[in-house]
Amino acid sequence: MKAKQTIRAIFSNAIAWIISAICLIPLLLIIFNSVKDKLAASDMNLKLPDFPLAWENFTTVIEKGKLMTSFLNSLTYSVGSVFLCVIFASLAAYVLSRNASKLNGILYMFLVLGITMPINYVALTKVMVFLHLNNTKLGIILLYTAMQLPFSVFLLHGFVARIPTDLDEAAVIDGCGPARLFFTIIMPLLKPALATVVVLTFLNTWNEFVSPLYFLSSSEKWPMPLSVYNFFGMYYKDWNLVCADILLTSLPVIIVYLLGQKYIVSGMTAGAVKG
Structure with missing residues (x-):
């Protein structure tokens, strides 16, 4: 019996390693070709780059691809939407969870349906134009916030349900107002x-x-993904520059994911008991 479990564990780990190696092939392909010269990168293979490495590819991409401008744009959109989404989603989740009325139940289901409903870009374009938000940074931030709110409310709603209502009652008895109750007592408990x-x-x-x-x-x-699209249109034959551009664009996402992956797991399972 123990031998069978050992063989099964070895087989499962081998399968996991094979799948992981296959998933890493595109990343390795981009990394290797981003430090090759134009001729070597034209083959787009997994052959190790020759020394000296072509580090000047990254300098060329930053200068010709206007990468710093698009980086600042992406940072502005991401930070702005994160801030608004955290505030609005936490407030909505708290109110809808604590006031379990029929109307709030309908509103909650209406919000959660946004996770599955596709985006109607024709109607959305008319709304953006009517509100004079088309081609504006504020409009994109608000759009991103609206797109992320359904899942954020769904996630936080289950977590708020696990916080005892006794805390709210004790804070109110001590003279705590609604805003202070939420931002100083409830919100710190929502950190995961x-x-x-x-x-x-x-x-x-x-x-x-x-x-x-x-x-x-x-x-x-334009944010960084669109700068890659634009850069590829101009330098579609220079695969070394294209790979360098893709690597620089993906690097912030990889760093954020590596730093925050433990929070993703803990936060996704924290509200799984109730909700």
Whole structure:
């Protein structure tokens, strides 16, 4: 019996290693070709780059691809949407969880349906134009916030349900107002779930491609995924530069994910008991 379990564990680990190696092939392909010269990178293979490495590819990409401008744009959109999403989602989750009325139940289901409902870009374009938010940074931040709110409310709602209502009652008896009750007592208790919302919202916002393509006509306001798209159109034959551009664009996402992966797991399971 023990031998069978050992063989099963070895087989499972071998399968996991094989799948992981297959998933790493595109990343290794980009890393290797980003430090090759134009001729060596044209084959797009997994052959190790020759020394000296072509570090000048990254300098060329930053200068010609306007990467610093698009980086600041992506950072602005991501940080802005994370801030608004954390505030609005936590407030909505708290109110809908604590006031379990029929109307609030309908509102909660209406919000959660946003997770599965597709985006109607035709109607959304008319709304953005009517509100004068088309081709504006504020409009993109609000759009990203609205796109991330359904899942954020769903995640936080289950977490708020685990916080005892006795805390609310004790704070009210001590003379605590609604705003102070939420921001000084409830919100600190939501840190695991809020960390998950921050990481997921940041990653989803940073990687979003379609929405800025539709609603940002000025290239000066484009985020990094669109800068890669634009750069590829100009240098589609220079695979060394294209790979360097993709690597620089993906690097912030990889760093944020590596730093926040433990919060994603803990936050996703924290509200699984109730909700």
